[in-house]
Amino acid sequence: MDSIISITGLSKSFGRRQALNNIDLEIKKGEFVAVFGPNGAGKTTILKIMSTIINPSRGSVLVNEIDAKKHPEKIRGMIGAISHETYLYDELTARENLVFFGRMYGIENNNIDEKVDSILKSVNLLQRADERAGSFSRGMKQRLSIARALLHKPEILLMDEPYTGLDQHAAANFERVLMSTGDSDVTRIMITHNIERAFELCDRMLIMDKGEIRFDKLKTEIESVDDFREQYLSIVEKDTDAEGISNV
Amino acid sequence: MKKSLYIAAKDLKYEFRTKQMLNSMLIFSLIVIVIFSISFVDVLSQTELVGKLAPGVLWVAFTFAGTLGLSRSFAGEMENGCLEGLKLSPIDRSSIYIGKTISNAVLMFIVELLTIPIFIVLFNYNISGIPGLALVIFLGTFGFVSVGTLLSALSASTRAREIMLPVLLLPLIIPVIIPAVMATGTILTDGGISSISSELRLLIVYDLIFFVVGQLVFEYTVMD
Numbered sequence: 001m002d003s004i005i006s007i008t009g010l011s012k013s014f015g016r017r018q019a020l021n022n023i024d025l026e027i028k029k030g031e032f033v034a035v036f037g038p039n040g041a042g043k044t045t046i047l048k049i050m051s052t053i054i055n056p057s058r059g060s061v062l063v064n065e066i067d068a069k070k071h072p073e074k075i076r077g078m079i080g081a082i083s084h085e086t087y088l089y090d091e092l093t094a095r096e097n098l099v100f101f102g103r104m105y106g107i108e109n110n111n112i113d114e115k116v117d118s119i120l121k122s123v124n125l126l127q128r129a130d131e132r133a134g135s136f137s138r139g140m141k142q143r144l145s146i147a148r149a150l151l152h153k154p155e156i157l158l159m160d161e162p163y164t165g166l167d168q169h170a171a172a173n174f175e176r177v178l179m180s181t182g183d184s185d186v187t188r189i190m191i192t193h194n195i196e197r198a199f200e201l202c203d204r205m206l207i208m209d210k211g212e213i214r215f216d217k218l219k220t221e222i223e224s225v226d227d228f229r230e231q232y233l234s235i236v237e238k239d240t241d242a243e244g245i246s247n248v
Numbered sequence: 249m250k251k252s253l254y255i256a257a258k259d260l261k262y263e264f265r266t267k268q269m270l271n272s273m274l275i276f277s278l279i280v281i282v283i284f285s286i287s288f289v290d291v292l293s294q295t296e297l298v299g300k301l302a303p304g305v306l307w308v309a310f311t312f313a314g315t316l317g318l319s320r321s322f323a324g325e326m327e328n329g330c331l332e333g334l335k336l337s338p339i340d341r342s343s344i345y346i347g348k349t350i351s352n353a354v355l356m357f358i359v360e361l362l363t364i365p366i367f368i369v370l371f372n373y374n375i376s377g378i379p380g381l382a383l384v385i386f387l388g389t390f391g392f393v394s395v396g397t398l399l400s401a402l403s404a405s406t407r408a409r410e411i412m413l414p415v416l417l418l419p420l421i422i423p424v425i426i427p428a429v430m431a432t433g434t435i436l437t438d439g440g441i442s443s444i445s446s447e448l449r450l451l452i453v454y455d456l457i458f459f460v461v462g463q464l465v466f467e468y469t470v471m472d
Binding site for chain 1: 266
């Protein structure tokens with residue numbers, strides 16, 4: 001498989017604090033990568049740099065061989081993002097939210113309604129399309145945010161702790177929708193603290209700590225969830241109280 | 249430009265549904281007019297004196313009502329991380345600024361449109377030269393909103409945004425408020441556009457400078 005994301009010598013500092021320290025990373029097209037690490041490890045920072053929300057202090061990010069620094073708008077057009085924040089306007093209906101973001105992504109007016117209906121159907125929200133997003137449950141909002149992120153058919157899906165605030169049932173529902181919606185060759189990168197769920201879904205596991213990638217293996221190279229948890233604790237426990245690990 | 253219009257349309261739809269900004273701006277503006285009309289009740293029969301007070305009263309109402317509205321301008325974007333959602337879209341950051349400026353200006357024009365008739369009634373005023381007044385109000389409001397939108401974005405992520413915005417905004421809008429008040433005064437007394445050409449030039453230059461500067465620096469105000 002070809003690399004879709006190529007990160008070289010990436011560093012980022014906020015004042016005196018070094019958030020990322022000389023990171024090299026290649027992510028292949030279609031891979032599902034889970035990123036773990038304690039709070040402040042630099043997980044969200046690397047995702048924000050990939051999505052061109054912030055600029056790196058040093059190093060480069062190439063997406064589909066396009067330099068993120070030179071052509072940030074092109075890169076943003078290839079990316080869909082899901083976060084613990086829904087990025088939805090509570091006072092607009094589900095349909096209005098999707099139409100608005102569809103227009104921001106350059107979807108033409110003549111086929112936007114069709115696309116919106118189709119994606120609402122795939123996340124099981126078509127019947128509630130004309131209700132305010134603010135009236136939705138947390139699980140429904142997260143499904144709508146998947147629809148928002150996938151509406152423009154991105155090649156890369158970035159997810160920053162998407163399970164936050166979801167109960168077991170909603171989390172399972174979220175995963176079902178996530179895996180069944182969008183193209184099969186979408187590259188997915190997910191920051192999470194939920195080892196069990198990530199282990200089921202992902203192809204590759206990364207552990208970050210103190211702005212560095214300390215562990216990077218394919219799932220097939222890891223014996224079991226317990227083995228991975230032990231590895232995580234051995235890496236992180238030395239420096240912290242192993243915060244941010246979850247069995248739920 | 250198309251995307252800016254979509255952003256403005258979304259903002260206006262959002263605002264007409266919640267009326268968070270519009271109601272507070274309108275009530276504030278009317279309260280100012282009513283309080284001034286009560287304070288000056290003894291001089292309301294003296295047309296010349298009212299003519300001198302009127303422009304100041306109007307622009308006090310517009311400026312403070314506008315500041316109140318601008319402080320809520322980015323509040324909707326901060327909920328649920330919507331501003332980050334916009335920043336993730338493949339649009340130029342200046343499109344967000346232009347869209348927000350348009351929607352803020354439209355809201356201010358609505359407030360002004362509703363305030364002026366009440367001002368006319370309460371101040372027993374006979375306005376001549378409506379086109380000239382509309383032009384001055386348009387240019388003054390546009391300059392005010394161009395700076396205000398930028399500073400609203402800047403202060404939106406700070407904890408003391410309600411205090412921060414007026415502290416930053418009021419000194420910066422002095423160059424637009426002074427010619428706007430002077431031009432309004434002249435228009436209200438003799439009604440001729442030709443007599444306010446220097447104020448109009450000043451307003452146009454100010455509007456252009458701040459609208460362009462706003463587009464150039466907006467990216468840095470919303471940067472993480």
